[in-house]
Amino acid sequence: MADLIIKNAYILSMDPEAGDIENGIVVVEDGKIKEVGTSTECTAEKVIDAKGSVLMPGLVNTHCHAGMTIFRGYADDMQLQDWLENHIWPAEAKLTDDDIYAGTKLACLEMIRSGTIAFADMYIHENRVAQAVDEAGIRAALSYGMIDFGDKEKADKELEVGRAFVKEWNGKAGGRISTMYGPHAPNTCSRDFLIRVKEQAVKDGVKQHIHVLETEAELNYMKENFGMCSIHFLKGIDFWGTDVLAAHCVWLSDGDIKILAEYGVNISHNPNSNMKLASGICPVAKLIDAGANVCLGTDGCASNNNLDMFEEMRSAALLQKVSTMDPTALPARKVLEMATINGAKALGINSGMLKEGYNADMIIVDMNKAHLAPVYDVASHLVYAANGKDVSTTIVDGKVLMEDGKVLSMDEQEVIDTAIKASKDLLDRIGN
Template structure:
């Protein structure tokens, strides 16, 4: 007997072999997808009638700083240098383990509500992030953010902590947690440190998560200090590979794009954050045309304000259209691939498509809404008209985390109350 059968759904499989299935069925058993089709002979303990809804793979947020939910609206409308040095870094120095735990629970709650079933996170106090992921039931690829600023002593300590976290948490929470090494960026980590991180990651067979060319300032710094940009710098030390997830990648030349595609680097595009901080427009259309694997991320709430991947999809599509002055750039189906299939590939997880044998990570989107009517094209409607608020049900590893808009895996009111109080306490410590 199966665990769950979802019936009467428009099934957006994101599998080119299966295609979309109108009035379809999805069968879930032991955390995996057992069947996807037009009918089934299986029986299940739980039947979900998804009439008038779309069943689709859960969205995958490939670049996030979950604990930064506590900084939502804390430092808006500022230049990046002042934003970081005057507000964010001093505030982060005051964060405690408990702060990060509450902030991460709030992030998990927001993502579950808005249809994200997996996310990649790089931050501090990561044991408490992992604990929040474990408690919530969501899936995550977690990394401790490492910065050495050229100090051998700090480099040793950072790599030791990064290695401890990787070893302690990889495969935990019934396999929902995977770990990554998280060197912050080429301009905050020394050449020697980045070489050591790559060697350790290869030895441990663990992926790497890093910020790359988010800003023009980074580009100028690398050229002034190393005579080359971050892309060529990392190529020079044999850093690139299919095991690397590079966030942002805004300031790229055509030659940089060719390198990223050649080495199979995964690129996490963060359009809302890039726009809010005026970092620039990543050449996503060119990257995709080159064959690079481009996925989507929200970045943290200090530079985005929410974790809604539906909003990120729409913004990504519109930004490429206006950035290239081509209305055909990044069509709806392609941006859906970025948020599902491509994200799963970047994190090395068997999710992102509704297909037999894959993780039962999926969402049910209620299309019976005024702003989603009439329904001419499902993919277009999901990208250009839907929002995270339209997600009715969220399922991860075959477990229902939200059903009929009610979160079942966490005490929502308790988390909201604690988040408000925690943010107030944090603000008072920052100001003291």
């Protein structure tokens, strides 16, 4: 007997061999997809009737600072340096383990509600992030964010904290948690430190997660101090590879794009955060044309304000169209690939498609809504008309974390109340 059967669904499999299936059935057993088709002889302990809904792979958020939900709306509409140096960094210095735990639980709740089944995180107090992920039931690739600013003593300490976290949590939560090394950026980490981090990551067999060319200020700093941009700088120290997840990648030349594609670097595009901070526009269409693996991320709630990957998909598509003045740039299906298949590839998880043998990480989207009627093209609707609130059911590792809009893996009100209390306590400590 199987564990779960979902029937009567419009299946958006994202599997190029199977395509879309009307009135489809998916069978789940031991956390994996056992069957995808139009009928089955299996029976299951639990059956979900998804009539009038789309069953699709869950979304993958490839760049996030989950604990920053605690800063949602804290410092909006500011210049980046003012925002960072006078507001975010001083506030982060006051954060406690409990703040990060509360903020991450809130982030996991929001992601489960809006159809995200996995995320890549880079932040501080990462042990409590991992604890929150474990309890929430979601997947995550977690990294401790490391900065040394050229200080050898600080570099030694940061790498030790990062190494301890990688070893403690990699493969935990039944395999739902993987770990990465998280050097913050080329302009906040020294050359020697980045070399050491890369060597340690290769030795430990884990990926690296780094911010790259998010701003023009970083581009100018690297050119002034090293005579080259971040892309060439990192190439020069053999940092690039398929094991690297590079967030933002806004200020790229055509030569940079060629390098990223050649080395198989995974690029996390964060359109809403980039727009809000006026950082610029990532040349996604050019990257994809070059063969690069481009995926999507939200960034943290301090620079985005929500973690809705449906909003991210819509913004990504529209931003490429207006920036290239080409309405055919980044069509809906391509954006869906970025949010599912490409994201799963970047994190190294066997998800992103509804296919036999893949992780049972999927969501049900209720299409019986005024803003979703009528339906001519399902993929188009999911990108241009739907939002995270249309997700009715979220399933990770074969376990139903939310069903018919009710979150089952945590006490929703308790999570919200705890995060609000943590934010008030934080403000008291900041004296703001």
